[in-house]
Amino acid sequence: MQNIPYATQEINQADIQAVIEVLQADYLTQGKKVPEFEQAVSKVCRAEFAVAVNSGTSALHIACLALGVGPGDYVWTSPNSFVASSNCALYCGANIDFVDIDPRTYNLSVEELAKKLAIAQQKNCLPKVVIPVHFAGLPCDMQKIHTLANQYGFKIIEDASHALGASYAGKPVGCGCYADISVFSFHPVKIITTGEGGMALTNDADLAERMRLYRSHGITRDQEKMTQPAPGSWYYQQQLLGFNYRMTDIQAALGISQLSRLPEFISKRRAIAQRYMQALSELPLQLPMTEERSQSAWHLFVVQLVTHQLSKTRQQVFTELRTQGIGVNVHYQPIHLQPYYQHLGFSAGDFPVAEAYYNGALSLPMFTKLSEAQQAQVIASVREVVQ
Numbered sequence: 001m002q003n004i005p006y007a008t009q010e011i012n013q014a015d016i017q018a019v020i021e022v023l024q025a026d027y028l029t030q031g032k033k034v035p036e037f038e039q040a041v042s043k044v045c046r047a048e049f050a051v052a053v054n055s056g057t058s059a060l061h062i063a064c065l066a067l068g069v070g071p072g073d074y075v076w077t078s079p080n081s082f083v084a085s086s087n088c089a090l091y092c093g094a095n096i097d098f099v100d101i102d103p104r105t106y107n108l109s110v111e112e113l114a115k116k117l118a119i120a121q122q123k124n125c126l127p128k129v130v131i132p133v134h135f136a137g138l139p140c141d142m143q144k145i146h147t148l149a150n151q152y153g154f155k156i157i158e159d160a161s162h163a164l165g166a167s168y169a170g171k172p173v174g175c176g177c178y179a180d181i182s183v184f185s186f187h188p189v190k191i192i193t194t195g196e197g198g199m200a201l202t203n204d205a206d207l208a209e210r211m212r213l214y215r216s217h218g219i220t221r222d223q224e225k226m227t228q229p230a231p232g233s234w235y236y237q238q239q240l241l242g243f244n245y246r247m248t249d250i251q252a253a254l255g256i257s258q259l260s261r262l263p264e265f266i267s268k269r270r271a272i273a274q275r276y277m278q279a280l281s282e283l284p285l286q287l288p289m290t291e292e293r294s295q296s297a298w299h300l301f302v303v304q305l306v307t308h309q310l311s312k313t314r315q316q317v318f319t320e321l322r323t324q325g326i327g328v329n330v331h332y333q334p335i336h337l338q339p340y341y342q343h344l345g346f347s348a349g350d351f352p353v354a355e356a357y358y359n360g361a362l363s364l365p366m367f368t369k370l371s372e373a374q375q376a377q378v379i380a381s382v383r384e385v386v387q
């Protein structure tokens with residue numbers, strides 16, 4: 001039997017054709033495809049501005065920079081995420097801290113956030129930016145986080161790397177109703193792919209402008225933004241220390257083509273999730289939470305082993321499933337337990353809910369190309385191993 005991965009991209013002939021067309025055209029980068037992709041994503045997400053970059057990580061970095069995150073500032077995020085969600089603050093020389101998660105949604109807990117903010121206010125160390133992560137594609141409780149942002153004066157970058165195509169309170173994630181900047185990743189395991197790639201969305205023209213500068217060396221060719229009249233049309237100005245985080249037109253063309261299938265991708269993922277939900281409901285597993293007010297993008301399908309009802313450890317379950325060719329995975333090792341973060345002063349026990357969650361977490365294969373037969377094989381193996 002063939003191994004089933006936990007995630008993989010779905011590329012069709014139209015995607016391939018779109019990439020070939022760029023390869024045969026004049027511009028491999030800095031052509032028209034990148035702005036076209038930006039407009040397409042901002043339309044789908046109903047945000048005004050979009051800045052495409054070479055990874056979700058770069059998008060998080062320029063988002064922090066555009067919001068002025070720097071030395072002495074505090075940035076808070078969820079410990080149950082990929083390290084990029086917190087590394088972006090460290091790139092800016094800021095301090096990072098975490099807010100423990102909700103044991104049902106596995107997202108940053110709003111109650112914990114409120115408590116931590118009250119304490120931070122007394123100690124005069126409120127965060128400049130909070131980065132909620134829509135874990136597995138399920139939107140965080142953004143209305144409440146937004147209310148706290150107004151109360152305590154912090155900015156919000158939503159890490160929506162898992163959540164392109166998700167909706168919250170009737171609006172698409174990325175619309176900017178409850179976040180200053182929304183960040184997406186187009187890594188091949190994510191909802192749509194450009195190979196590597198990412199995007200930052202905002203409704204704030206100044207933030208968009210600053211993110212564009214940071215994306216490309218801090219250089220502008222816009223006469224109106226310059227400190228002196230341009231002596232000629234060759235002239236450009238570097239106005240801040242930026243990077244080369246540009247996306248290529250090759251990637252953007254793939255992204256445009258992929259994006260046209262977003263509704264299809266989401267409905268396939270939802271159907272897979274529904275089948276898992278039904279088939280696994282009788283087992284000693286905590287299944288993912290679903291909510292009235294939001295639609296998950298179903299980037300991941302995470303089950304939690306109810307360990308006191310099981311005679312096996314997570315390690316045993318993981319190994320037995322991998323041996324049967326089922327590409328289970330674990331999302332995420334709590335960021336604060338990484339050696340690099342331990343050197344910053346974090347310890348085991350700091351975020352107990354995220355740690356307990358991690359000890360029982362198991363991601364089952366979830367990707368649009370997963371066939372019903374393959375999914376049946378996953379379900380049969382999970383039943384056999386955990387029953």
Ligand SMILES: *Cc1c(COP(=O)(O)O)cnc(C)c1O
Pocket residue numbers: 055056057058081082084085133159161162185186187196197198
């Ligand atoms: C994938 C991911 C990122 C980083 O995206 P890249 O495009 O791989 O740089 C950031 N945050 C989360 C939650 C992710 O899953």
